[in-house]
Amino acid sequence: MQSLKQNARITxxxxxxxxxxxxxxxxxxxxxxxxxxxxxxxxxIFYFHVPLGWNAFLAFAVVFVCSIxxxxxxxxxxxxxxxxxxxxxxxxxxxxxxxxxxxxxxxWGTWWTWDPRLTATLILWFIYIAYLLVSAYATEAxxxxxxxxxxxxxxxxxxPIVALAIVLWQTQHPSPLIFxxxxxxxxxxxxxxxxxxxxxxYASLLILRTSLRQDADEIKKLKQYME
Amino acid sequence: MRSAAGKTLAIxxxxxxxxxxxxxxATSLVAFALLVIVVVSFTLEPGQNTSSIAAGILWVAFTxxxxxxxxxxxxIEKDKGCLQGLMLCPVDRSILYLGKMLSILAFMIVVxxxxxxxxxxxxxxxxxxxxxxxxxxxxxIGFAAVGTLFxxxxxxxxxxxxxxxxxxxxxxxxxxxxxxxxTGLVLSGESWGAIASWLGVMAAFDAIFLAVSPLVFEFVxxx
Numbered sequence: 001m002q003s004l005k006q007n008a009r010i011t012x013x014x015x016x017x018x019x020x021x022x023x024x025x026x027x028x029x030x031x032x033x034x035x036x037x038x039x040x041x042x043x044x045i046f047y048f049h050v051p052l053g054w055n056a057f058l059a060f061a062v063v064f065v066c067s068i069x070x071x072x073x074x075x076x077x078x079x080x081x082x083x084x085x086x087x088x089x090x091x092x093x094x095x096x097x098x099x100x101x102x103x104x105x106x107x108w109g110t111w112w113t114w115d116p117r118l119t120a121t122l123i124l125w126f127i128y129i130a131y132l133l134v135s136a137y138a139t140e141a142x143x144x145x146x147x148x149x150x151x152x153x154x155x156x157x158x159x160p161i162v163a164l165a166i167v168l169w170q171t172q173h174p175s176p177l178i179f180x181x182x183x184x185x186x187x188x189x190x191x192x193x194x195x196x197x198x199x200x201x202y203a204s205l206l207i208l209r210t211s212l213r214q215d216a217d218e219i220k221k222l223k224q225y226m227e
Numbered sequence: 228m229r230s231a232a233g234k235t236l237a238i239x240x241x242x243x244x245x246x247x248x249x250x251x252x253a254t255s256l257v258a259f260a261l262l263v264i265v266v267v268s269f270t271l272e273p274g275q276n277t278s279s280i281a282a283g284i285l286w287v288a289f290t291x292x293x294x295x296x297x298x299x300x301x302x303i304e305k306d307k308g309c310l311q312g313l314m315l316c317p318v319d320r321s322i323l324y325l326g327k328m329l330s331i332l333a334f335m336i337v338v339x340x341x342x343x344x345x346x347x348x349x350x351x352x353x354x355x356x357x358x359x360x361x362x363x364x365x366x367x368i369g370f371a372a373v374g375t376l377f378x379x380x381x382x383x384x385x386x387x388x389x390x391x392x393x394x395x396x397x398x399x400x401x402x403x404x405x406x407x408x409x410t411g412l413v414l415s416g417e418s419w420g421a422i423a424s425w426l427g428v429m430a431a432f433d434a435i436f437l438a439v440s441p442l443v444f445e446f447v448x449x450x
Contacts, residue, residue, distance in 0.1 A: 151380075165401035
């Protein structure tokens with residue numbers, strides 16, 4: 001009981017911190033940081049796009065590590081963590097793709113180009129869709145956990161090869177220019193705060209989702225016990 | 228006791244024997260791949276038949292035929308209850324993987340060897356560049372390496388027909404890209420040097436997944 005209370009206190013603390021940093025990041029993005037000269041106001045989406053992308057990758061790295069730990073230990077704790085992380089990673093990847101297309105249209109004049117990063121992100125998205133589907137369509141829970149773990153490993157190992165193939169493919173085309181100059185100090189500060197805010201958001205969502213999954217598992221166990 | 232290679236070959240031989248008797252996989256795959264080539268060719272305007280488009284058509288056909296053949300490989304085992312028998316065999320799970328991988332690789336190579344000349348004729352390509360054989364071999368090894376793993380997974384899920392392509396296509400995408408691009412280059416008369424980096428991508432993919440897949444295979448078929 002003591003540890004439960006302690007856990008709840010840590011979770012609430014983290015949620016509060018996420019809230020404060022996220023508000024600060026919104027202030028920096030919409031009020032503090034100057035508008036970029038060549039692209040105008042649409043460039044502000046960059047401060048969402050990059051942190052989401054970074055956290056999506058972090059989420060999939062967590063899936064990879066937890067998948068290996070699950071297969072070694074068969075502790076459902078790792079499975080819950082991996083699958084929750086994959087769901088959040090998929091959500092963030094979806095947002096990366098959406099913010100990307102919104103940004104592309106005014107910046108490059110097209111909704112979509114087969115740019116290496118865009119294409120690699122899209123394929124990553126498909127791999128983790130398959131990850132969630134294969135664990136959902138498995139015939140029993142332990143099988144779903146094993147399949148998910150195997151795909152969590154294979155999918156993550158695939159990412160660098162996907163990136164390599166697409167970069168090679170696209171070197172035949174000129175790559176679009178993102179920034180004329182580098183990032184100024186104020187832009188860098190905004191970006192860093194935004195990355196911290198979204199990383200905290202990722203951690204909060206991960207903890208909430210994992211504990212929800214744990215409760216669901218326990219209820220299932222109780223139900224079986226009662227039958 | 229047989230050696231590891233002997234055990235692997237025994238599994239391959241079992242698959243080849245049953246295929247020789249039923250001819251189930253090879254005939255259906257050849258017919259299917261040809262159909263894909265024909266259907267995709269409907270999109271072509273006369274005179275639009277460039278080598279890069281032809282390469283795309285060829286690999287769409289090989290990829291989809293591959294998905295079909297790979298999933299059949301374990302559907303047959305599962306439906307007739309042979310998978311249980313295979314798992315009872317006193318062999319390492321990685322040998323099971325290698326055996327199934329090699330047998331499906333052999334079927335796909337046979338199918339591709341039949342399709343390639345027909346493709347050259349149907350899409351009016353000038354001759355058969357020898358590089359094409361190497362590209363097809365490297366790509367097919369990659370397909371079989373991840374495909375065997377996913378096939379064993381998909382067969383145990385509820386929506387197995389749709390799970391196989393969903394699992395296979397995104398993970399195999401580097402091989403598909405490399406195969407299409409390098410085939411386009413050799414069909415337009417480029418030499419080995421032009422496709423070296425593409426062959427490298429496929430070789431890297433094959434090496435990584437031939438090393439990892441046998442390790443994780445035991446977690447896939449465990450009951």
